Each structure stands twice: as structure tokens, then as C-alpha cells.
Amino acid sequence: MRTQREKKLITKYWLFGGGGAMLLGSGLAVLLHGSKLKEINADSWFWVSTGGFSLIMSGLSFIGDANRFRTLADVLQELDNRARL
Template identity: 85%
Template sequence: MKTEREKKLITKYWLYGGSGAMLLGTGLAVLLHGSKMKEVGEDPWFWVSTGGFALIMSGLSFIGDANRFRTMADVLKELDQRAAAQQ
């Protein structure tokens, strides 16, 4: 059975992981849009592409945080199992 702390960590894992995946995908789409803007000579292509890179980096950061929360939940579960085995 999961503890309350473990449930919170898993919830954060799903929220951060899902948000990170959405930001990463959105950033890729925006970056490709900026690339097309450059091809046709539209003026703000640089800023659109820069925004795409920022979204990609934000998504990767969120995915990294999600990984940290999942690892913390797994460590907490392992520690709980060890404590139960000693009793």
C-alpha cells in the first residue's frame, strides 16, 4: 500500500512528466514553424525560433524533475519495505 508521501510524489511525477512532454512537443512545433518563416523571409523568425528553443528546454527540465520525483518515490518505497522486513 502506498503512503501519502509516495502518492504525492507519484502525482508530481505524472504532472511534471505530462507537462514536460507537452512543452517539448510544442517547442518542436514552434521551432519548425520558425524554420519555415526563415525560408519564406518573414521578419520575426528569429524570435519564434528562440521561443521554440525555450519551450524545448523547459520541457526537458520538467521531464528531469519528473524523473527525480519518480526516483524519490521508488527510494521511499524501498526504504519502507526494508523497515517492514526488519520488524
């Protein structure tokens, strides 16, 4: 049985992981769009590519936070299991 604290951490894990994956995918799409704009010599290619890169980095940060929340939930569960023995 999971404690309330573990449930909150798992919820944050899913929210941050899903949000991070969405940002990462969106950033890749925007970055590729910026590369196409560069090929046709559009003026805005630099800013579009910079926005795509920042979305990618934000997504990676969210995925890292999700990993931290999952690890904390697993540690709490392991500590609860040890306390029961």
C-alpha cells in the same frame, strides 16, 4: 500500500512528466514553424525560433524533475520495504 508522501511524489511525477512532454512537443512545432518563417524571409523568424527553443528546454527540465520525483518515490518505497523486514 503507498504512503501519503509517495502518493504526492507520484502525482508530481505524472503532472511534471505530462507537462514536460507537452512543452517539448509544442516547442518542436514552434521551432519548425520558425524554420519555415526563415525560408520565406519573414522578419520574426528569430524570435519564433527562440521561443520554440525555450519551450523545448523547459519541457526537458520538467521531464528531468519528473524523473527526480519518481526516483524519490521508488527510494521511499524501498526504504519502507526494508523497514518491514
